[in-house]
Amino acid sequence: MATAEAAAHSEGKAGGTYAGGLWSWITTVDHKRIGILYFLSGLFFFLVGGLEAMLIRLQLAVPENTVLSAEVFNQLFTMHGLTMVLFAVMPMAAGAFNYIVPLQIGARDVAFPRLNAFSYWLFLCGALLLNSSFFFGGAPSAGWFAYANLTSSQFSPGHGMDFYVLGLALAGAASIVAALNFIVTIINLRAPGLTFMRLPLFTWMTLVVSFLIILAFPPFTIGTIFLLFDRMFGTLFFEPSGGGDPVLWQHLFWIFGHPEVYILILPAFGIVSDVIPTFSRKPLFGYPVVVYSGILIAFLGFGVWAHHMFSVGLGPIANSAFSGLTMLIAIPTGVKMFNWIATMWGGSIRFRAPMLFSIGLVAMFTIGGLSGVMHASAPADLQQTDTYFVVAHLHYVLFGGTIFGLFAGIYYWFPKVTGRLLGERLATAHFWLLLIGMNLTFFPMHFAGLHGMPRRTFTYPAGLGFEGYNLASTVGAGITLLAMLLFLLNFVRSLRSEATAGANPWEASTLEWATSSPPPVHNFDVTPEVTSRDPLWYDGIALPAGEEEFHMPNPSYWPLVVAGGILMAAAGALVGLPVALLGAAVALAGIYGWSFEPIH
C-alpha cells in the first residue's frame, strides 16, 4: 500500500520533496500523506466490512440455512455495523478531510500536524484491537448498538464486549482529536479573503461534522466507561437489581448514535455540493441555504435520539416530542435535495463518474429520506423498528447516500491526489452495477420488513413469505461485490497509468485545483488571495508576486509511540496489570518526547 502511493507521489513534487520509504510514511506528519493513510485504511476496512456483509447475505439466501452458526452470524452483523460506521466510512471521510480541506482553504497543512498523525495511529490501533477479537475468543456479538444488559458479564461472558469497549474508546478518542484539529484548522488557517461564506461546501461540512464529533462522542465514551466498570469492577450502572437501568445505555448510545449518522452523511453532502456545480458548470444554487440547512440538520440531530427507542415504552409525551422533532429534520434535508437539482437546472451537465455518483446520491438518498419520515411517525415505527424495513432505510441513506457520495469524492479527487484519472469506462460500469446491485439488495428489504421479518436474525423459517425477498437481496449483494471488484481493478490500473490529469482536469472552481496534481509538499508556492466563492471561475483569485518563506513540520515518530502506548495500556486491561502499566509508561514517555522535540 505504501509503495503504490509512494510511486504515485514520485512525480509532481514541484517545490518540496517527499522522502521515500516505509519509515517516511510511519513518521509522516504531512496532511496529504496522512489523508492517504486514512483513506487506504478505510478502504481496507470497507472491504472487510463488505466481506462480512457477503457472509451475512450468504447465510440468509435461503430459509433455515446453516452456512454460519448463530454465534458466528451474530459476531458478523455486529462487526459489519461497527466496521462500516467507524472503520470504513469515517476514516475514508477523514482521508478526504485531511487531504482536501487544507488545499481548499489554501493552507500549508493542518493546525497541529503531529496531533494529526497521532489521531491516525490511534484510530488504526482501535480498529486493529477490535478486529483482533476474532482471533482471541470471538468478536463482540451484541450488535453495534450493544444494548445493556445483554452486554453484562453474565449475558456476554467472553472477552468480545471488552474488545468492543476498548477498541471503540481508542477510535472515539482518535476521532475527537482529529475533529478538534479540523475545527482549529478551518477557523484559523483560511487563506486571505476566504471568508466563511466563501468556503467550499466540503470544508463547511467538515467543520460541521467536526463539531458533531466532539459533542457526540463523549456521551458514548461515558456509556462505554460505565459498561467497562460494570463488567470489570462489578458496578451496577445498567443492572436493574442494583438500581441501575439498561435504558440509560440506550439514551447514552443514541445521543451519540443519532448524530453519528449525520457524521456519516454530511461529508457526502459536502462532496456532492462541490461536485454538482463543477459538472453542471454553474455555481451552487442557494449557497447560504445549503450551508445553513447543513448546520440545522446537525443541530436538530442532537434532539431526536429517542426515535430509536419508540418501542421502549417512554410514554406518549416523550414519543410525540421525538416524533415531531424527527419529522422537522426532513425540511432542511429536503431543501438540500431541491438546491442540488436547481444547481443542475439550467446547467451544462457532464456525466463523468463523480457526477454520476452525485446524481445517484440525490436519487437514492431521497428514498432513504422518505422511509425515514415513515418511521419518524412513532406509531408507524412500532411496526418498523427492528425489522428489515429499517435495514433498507439505513442502507439507502448510508449506501445510497454516504457510499455514493464517497465514491463521487474518490473519482473527483483521485486525479488531484495521484495526478491520474480513473478510467471512465470502468467507472461508468462500476456506477451502474453498484446502482443495480444496491437496489436489488436493499429494496426488497422494505417488503421483508413490513411483512414481519425482524433484523439481526441468523435464520428465518420458510412459509412466512420472506424467501423471495431474501434471495433477491443476496443476488443483489453479489452484483454489488462485482461492482466493487471493477472499482478495485480500475483503482489499481489507474495508479499505473500516465500522470496526465493536470492541475484542474474537471475545470472546477475551488482552491484545491489551483495547485499541481499531486500538490507539492507545501501545497502552494505562495498563499493565494481569494475574492469570490468560486475563485477559479470568476477571476476570484490573486497570487501575490514574489517568494514566500515557510517552514514545513519535521517528521516525527512520537505520535506513533504515544498511540502504541495507549494500545498497549488498553490491551493490558485484558492481559494483565503489568502490560497496562508498561503501556501507560510508553505513552507518557511518548508525550514527553513529543513535547520536547525540536520544531526545526
Add this chain to the structure above:
Amino acid sequence: MTDGRPRVPGHRRMLMFAALAIASVAAACGGDFPQSSLRPQSDVAREIDSLFRGIFWWAMVVFVVVEGALIVAIIRFRERPGAPKPRPVHGHTLLEIGWTLAPAIILIFIGVPTMITLWRIDRPPERSEVRVEVVGHQWWWEFNYPDLGITTANELHVPVGKTVDLRLRSADVIHSFWFPRVAGKRDLVPGRVNQLWFTPDSVGVYPGQCAEFCGTSHALMAMRLHVEAEEDFERWVEQQLREAVEVEEAGDDPLVSAGRDLFFGAGGCISCHQIRGTVAAGILGPDLTHVGGRGTIAAGVLENTLDNLASWIKDPHDVKPGNLMLDMGLDDEQARQVAAYLLSLE
C-alpha cells in the same frame, strides 16, 4: 425546451432498470404473509396500518416530484456541443422559501394523524378484559393470566373481540413483544413493567416473534397467538385449569409410564420444569402442565410431534444454539419415552 433527439444511453438504461425493479417487486408480492404488518387483525394494528398507508402516499408524491425533477434536469440540461455557457444563477429566494414550506406543509398532514394515533394507542386501554402478564426469557415466552390462574408458554390464547391488556416484563435481557397482525412492538425491559393492548377482531392463529436482539438464539424466539371464539377460549381455559394428576389418570401405556419415571427421576427434568399437581416445580423452563396441548414447542420453532419432542429432549442445543435447557444425556429410546409422556399432558 424538451427535444426529440435520441436520448442518452444512460437515461435509457435507467428506464430499463426501473422497469426491472418494478417487475421484480411485483413478482415478489404475490405470496402469503402470515406475519405481515400490512394485514392487520385488530383495532390497534388497523389504526397503525391506515396511518402508515397515509404517510406512504405522501411519500410517493414527494418521491415522484423529486425524482421527476431530477430526471428532467439531467436530460434537459445535459452538455451539448456548442451550447452557450450556463448563466451563473446563485439562488432564488422565493423558490427556496417555496421548497422549504412545501415539505413543512406535507409534514403537517403526516404529523397530525401521527399524534392522534399515538395518543390513542400509547395510553392505557379504555377496557381491560383479558389481562395477561408476559415474561420474556432467553429464548421463550411465559404467559400468566393473573385473573384466571393460568400459566403457559409460547402460545397466547385470547378471545376475539375482547381487549387484551398485557403487562410486559423480562426475566433476563431486553426482548420485544411483536405480533405484527395485532399490534406494534413493545419492549420487555428488565426492571420495568411495560403495557401493550389490542382488541383482536378475527379468529385465527398468528405468528409473532421477539424483535429485540437478545442473544444467540434471538432468531428462534417465536410465538403464536390464538385468537378464538368465546366458547373455544372458555374451553381452553377450563382445560388449562385442570391439574396434571387428573390428566394422568386418563390412561397409561408403557411408553408413557416409562417416560414419566424418567421425567421425575433420572431425567432430572423437574429441576427446571413445573407440572402442576405433581412434585415437578422447577421455574427455569416453561410450565409443562399442558405441553401436550400446544401446537409448537421451543418457542414456535418445532411442531409439537413425538419425533420433534424427542429430538428436542435429546439435544436441545442442536435445535436452538445456546439455549438454557440442559442436555440431560438421554438416549433415543428414553427421549421418545419422555416425549410420549409429555404429549399425554394435554
